[in-house]
Amino acid sequence: MNRLFYPKLAFLNLRKNANTYIPYILTCIGSIVTFYIMISIYGNKGLDTMPGSENLKIILFLGTIFIGIFSVIFLFYTNSFLIKRRKKELGLYSILGLEKKHIARVLFYETLFSSTISLVLGLLGGILIGKLLFLLLLRMIHFQIPLAFSVDVFGLIVTAIVFLIVFLLTLLTNFLQVKLANPIDLLKGGEQGEKEPKASWIVTIIGLISLGVGYTIALMVESPVEAIFLFFVAVLFVIIGTYALFTSGSIALLKLLKRNKKYYYQSRNFISVSGMIYRMKQNAVGLASICILCTMVLVTISTTVSLYIGQESMMRDLYPLDVGIIGTASEVDPLATQSLIATEKTKANVEVTDVLVFNFNQIRTIRDGNLFLPDNLNESNSDAMNYEAMSELWVIPLDDYNRITQSDKTLTENEVMIFSVSENYGENSMMFGNNQFSVKEELESIPMDQKKGLTIGNKYYLIVKDEQTMTTMLQSLNGNEQSNALQAATLFNLKGTEDAKMLFSENLEGSLAQTNPNISMDNLYLSMSEWYILFGGFLFLGVFLGSLFIMATVLIIYFKQISEGYEDCERFEIMQKVGMDKKEVKKTIGKQILMVFFLPLAVAFIHVGFALPVMIKMLAVFRLTETSLIILCTGVTALVFAVFYALVFMLTAKSYYKLVKQER
Amino acid sequence: MRLLEVRSLKKIYTTRFGGNQVQALSNVTFSVDQGEYVAIMGESGSGKTTLLNILASLDKPTSGEVFLDGKNIVTIKDSEISAFRRENLGFVFQDFNLLDTFSIEDNIFLPLVLAQKTYDDMNSRLKPLAKRLEINDILKKFPYEVSGGQKQRAAVARALITQPKLVLADEPTGALDSKSAMNLLKIFSSINALGQTILMVTHSIVAASHANRVLFIKDGEIFNQIYRGSMSNEDMYQKISFTLALLATGGNDVE
Numbered sequence: 001m002n003r004l005f006y007p008k009l010a011f012l013n014l015r016k017n018a019n020t021y022i023p024y025i026l027t028c029i030g031s032i033v034t035f036y037i038m039i040s041i042y043g044n045k046g047l048d049t050m051p052g053s054e055n056l057k058i059i060l061f062l063g064t065i066f067i068g069i070f071s072v073i074f075l076f077y078t079n080s081f082l083i084k085r086r087k088k089e090l091g092l093y094s095i096l097g098l099e100k101k102h103i104a105r106v107l108f109y110e111t112l113f114s115s116t117i118s119l120v121l122g123l124l125g126g127i128l129i130g131k132l133l134f135l136l137l138l139r140m141i142h143f144q145i146p147l148a149f150s151v152d153v154f155g156l157i158v159t160a161i162v163f164l165i166v167f168l169l170t171l172l173t174n175f176l177q178v179k180l181a182n183p184i185d186l187l188k189g190g191e192q193g194e195k196e197p198k199a200s201w202i203v204t205i206i207g208l209i210s211l212g213v214g215y216t217i218a219l220m221v222e223s224p225v226e227a228i229f230l231f232f233v234a235v236l237f238v239i240i241g242t243y244a245l246f247t248s249g250s251i252a253l254l255k256l257l258k259r260n261k262k263y264y265y266q267s268r269n270f271i272s273v274s275g276m277i278y279r280m281k282q283n284a285v286g287l288a289s290i291c292i293l294c295t296m297v298l299v300t301i302s303t304t305v306s307l308y309i310g311q312e313s314m315m316r317d318l319y320p321l322d323v324g325i326i327g328t329a330s331e332v333d334p335l336a337t338q339s340l341i342a343t344e345k346t347k348a349n350v351e352v353t354d355v356l357v358f359n360f361n362q363i364r365t366i367r368d369g370n371l372f373l374p375d376n377l378n379e380s381n382s383d384a385m386n387y388e389a390m391s392e393l394w395v396i397p398l399d400d401y402n403r404i405t406q407s408d409k410t411l412t413e414n415e416v417m418i419f420s421v422s423e424n425y426g427e428n429s430m431m432f433g434n435n436q437f438s439v440k441e442e443l444e445s446i447p448m449d450q451k452k453g454l455t456i457g458n459k460y461y462l463i464v465k466d467e468q469t470m471t472t473m474l475q476s477l478n479g480n481e482q483s484n485a486l487q488a489a490t491l492f493n494l495k496g497t498e499d500a501k502m503l504f505s506e507n508l509e510g511s512l513a514q515t516n517p518n519i520s521m522d523n524l525y526l527s528m529s530e531w532y533i534l535f536g537g538f539l540f541l542g543v544f545l546g547s548l549f550i551m552a553t554v555l556i557i558y559f560k561q562i563s564e565g566y567e568d569c570e571r572f573e574i575m576q577k578v579g580m581d582k583k584e585v586k587k588t589i590g591k592q593i594l595m596v597f598f599l600p601l602a603v604a605f606i607h608v609g610f611a612l613p614v615m616i617k618m619l620a621v622f623r624l625t626e627t628s629l630i631i632l633c634t635g636v637t638a639l640v641f642a643v644f645y646a647l648v649f650m651l652t653a654k655s656y657y658k659l660v661k662q663e664r
Numbered sequence: 665m666r667l668l669e670v671r672s673l674k675k676i677y678t679t680r681f682g683g684n685q686v687q688a689l690s691n692v693t694f695s696v697d698q699g700e701y702v703a704i705m706g707e708s709g710s711g712k713t714t715l716l717n718i719l720a721s722l723d724k725p726t727s728g729e730v731f732l733d734g735k736n737i738v739t740i741k742d743s744e745i746s747a748f749r750r751e752n753l754g755f756v757f758q759d760f761n762l763l764d765t766f767s768i769e770d771n772i773f774l775p776l777v778l779a780q781k782t783y784d785d786m787n788s789r790l791k792p793l794a795k796r797l798e799i800n801d802i803l804k805k806f807p808y809e810v811s812g813g814q815k816q817r818a819a820v821a822r823a824l825i826t827q828p829k830l831v832l833a834d835e836p837t838g839a840l841d842s843k844s845a846m847n848l849l850k851i852f853s854s855i856n857a858l859g860q861t862i863l864m865v866t867h868s869i870v871a872a873s874h875a876n877r878v879l880f881i882k883d884g885e886i887f888n889q890i891y892r893g894s895m896s897n898e899d900m901y902q903k904i905s906f907t908l909a910l911l912a913t914g915g916n917d918v919e
Contacts, residue, residue: 261783262783265773265777265782265783265786266777266780267777267778267779267780270770270773270774270777274765274766274770275765277765278765571763571765573761574761574762574763575763575774576722576746577720577722577755577757577761578750578755578761578774578775578778578822579746579747579749579750579753579775579778579779580746580750580778581742581743581745581746581747582746584746584778
């Protein structure tokens with residue numbers, strides 16, 4: 001036989017099955033592109049020079065592994081779909097006299113062609129799109145000097161190896177399929193009459209319970225720290241629940257509907273209900289996967305978008321005033337600091353406003369009712385509950401407070417005024433060891449800080465009579481241990497252009513370090529550039545994973561539509577012969593498809609709705625506390641996603657109808 | 665009484681690019697009386713299926729008219745055609761055409777559900793019919809669980825449950841073994857005896873020999889017809905065989 005016979009046959013097969021092979025190859029290319037880009041960004045040398053890049057690299061590394069696993073699962077899914085469709089064709093070959101080893105040879109060449117095309121185009125696309133995305137990422141994180149995006153040879157090799165293995169594995173499973181089946185089975189392919197699915201009530205109930213547990217956990221979470229721990233537990237329950245309910249619950253529900261004779265035997269329900277039972281049987285797992293993917297996309301993107309948009313307010317939360325200079329009071333000369341500021345501000349051309357100069361003592365304590373205990377937490381005994389009780393106290397003498405606020409309040413030795421950053425303190429007294437202080441006044445505002453929503457632990461500003469009282473308070477708390485040294489703080493805001501503020505901050509930090517190495521400076525603008533990198537990275541990854549998931553969803557939907565189309569055109573014909581008009585048939589089939597494909601989206605929205613409280617609490621860990629912003633970001637993300645989903649549905653539905661019509 | 669009247673029916677198929685024209689029916693005229701059992705015979709490609717599709721209102725003729733109970737089905741509007749088909753015609757196909765997603769019972773109910781009948785009404789119609797067709801035991805089963813003969817009887821039940829004016833059967837015994845085929849033909853004869861008009865297209869001489877009248881179609885035209893009169897099924901079989909032989913040799917002479 002001609003040596004070129006098998007490659008030729010394989011090539012013809014690919015061309016003949018183009019309408020299923022093109023999406024398959026596109027899927028492969030998409031997966032390769034994403035995988036390569038992740039790896040090459042991870043391995044980019046330039047990234048190492050950026051501050052805060054360690055965090056980003058960890059995220060990217062995890063992302064690479066995740067994408068790898070996801071691609072493998074997805075490629076296997078699409079491959080199994082393809083081979084199922086082609087069983088008839090393979091059976092025909094075997095009846096026409098091709099031995100199994102010959103069929104295997106054809107399959108080998110087919111895989112060779114499709115994987116070569118995928119790898120070459122995928123890697124080329126990866127290099128091009130990678131360059132584009134990298135520039136985008138750098139723009140997003142406000143990084144000044146663009147890094148060179150070079151072709152990452154290591155990344156190319158790793159990607160090629162990983163995907164060659166994947167292709168090899170799919171080929172092996174195809175071999176196995178051909179080996180195990182006899183020609184008659186192959187020829188009949190998927191045509192054997194399908195059994196009516198049975199509803200398992202146990203699985204349905206398990207599904208309901210685990211979904212309920214997942215939702216309850218999500219709703220019950222009270223504190224931000226708890227949220228991080230419990231979120232994954234809740235996610236696990238929800239995933240189990242989703243799969244159980246899609247596979248078994250849906251069928252149980254439809255069976256119930258079917259049992260209701262009055263409802264079932266109506267022309268608009270009759271065909272839908274029985275058709276849906278079979279559709280759900282075939283599609284349940286796919287739909288549950290789509291649903292979970294959608295949920296992930298929505299949660300990832302809306303979280304990262306919220307973080308990115310909210311980062312300025314988060315920074316405000318950390319730094320109530322733009323710049324804070326803090327050092328041990330005995331070693332700092334406030335006047336020297338002032339003159340440094342004065343020199344630098346004229347140099348950088350910025351205005352300094354709202355200057356606050358005061359002394360304070362910072363104490364970390366554990367609060368229990370009105371009792372304050374020393375903070376003796378260390379790694380071994382810290383758990384979530386202790387974090388919640390953690391209270392940070394800033395004790396400020398009355399003189400400084402009166403000077404800053406230009407008031408003339410008075411306090412006796414055993415009296416304090418208190419300002420709480422989150423919920424009001426609420427008690428009448430404070431106990432430090434055996435020493436009791438009575439709360440004279442609960443302040444509503446304080447110049448150096450502001451009220452916040454959710455926080456981890458609490459922060460209190462205490463105003464006491466004088467420095468002597470501060471020492472007493474500390475000693476009664478810590479026993480005879482050495483008390484914390486008194487700190488001197490200079491806080492102020494800046495006015496000017498962004499660049500000027502940045503310049504001022506950098507210069508001031510430098511000259512402060514020269515004059516007094518023990519002094520520390522917190523600065524909104526310097527921190528901001530570091531946080532931009534972290535959250536820009538988050539956002540990039542979120543959007544990136546989001547687009548990957550969307551790609552997966554699109555392709556799953558496409559494959560489903562096509563496979564349904566082949567099966568439906570036969571039913572389409574029978575129904576017409578029995579006396580249903582074309583419009584009706586189109587309407588009922590359209591309705592079923594609509595239900596099947598929008599069910600995952602609807603359930604995903606419900607999931608996201610329940611995840612929202614947890615997301616809000618979790619984001620508070622990152623000090624993002626603007627609930628309305630988070631809800632807005634989530635809503636907009638969901639809306640954009642829904643529009644996109646509908647668009648994909650419409651496009652694929654078109655090809656579905658074409659298929660049904662063409663077959664007639 | 666005339667139930668069906670077909671007048672000079674003509675159907676020309678044009679290939680997709682308008683090149684070749686194929687004449688499936690050139691000039692077909694015949695009529696069927698109320699309560700008749702008519703078989704149409706002919707070789708593959710003689711135009712039988714085209715004729716049946718036109719009678720079933722699934723296809724439109726190029727020219728000519730078809731009257732069912734005085735109504736011209738060629739000019740019925742598209743929007744009314746499905747309802748017309750549902751109310752007046754019953755179909756039995758060679759490959760049964762049962763929907764695999766429905767139980768046998770639901771398959772039979774399908775046309776009634778489309779006509780928006782109540783469940784009680786449907787059920788009361790089904791009971792005597794199921795008993796007569798001996799499908800009582802399999803009503804709750806699914807098509808893939810029953811034999812070909814049972815499937816075809818279910819399909820007959822589906823055709824009859826709407827009490828149609830005319831039952832159209834397209835090679836109803838084509839996919840059945842001889843025993844099931846004989847069984848089905850007996851059923852057809854018995855429902856015909858109850859007054860049901862049947863028009864059957866078939867290859868099978870056995871099947872045709874059960875009819876009251878056999879029409880032979882060749883090259884898109886009615887070539888001959890045989891009336892049963894007082895003939896037995898066996899005599900009928902002989903006569904049909906003879907006519908078919910004549911048809912085959914005579915046809916060659918014409919060409």
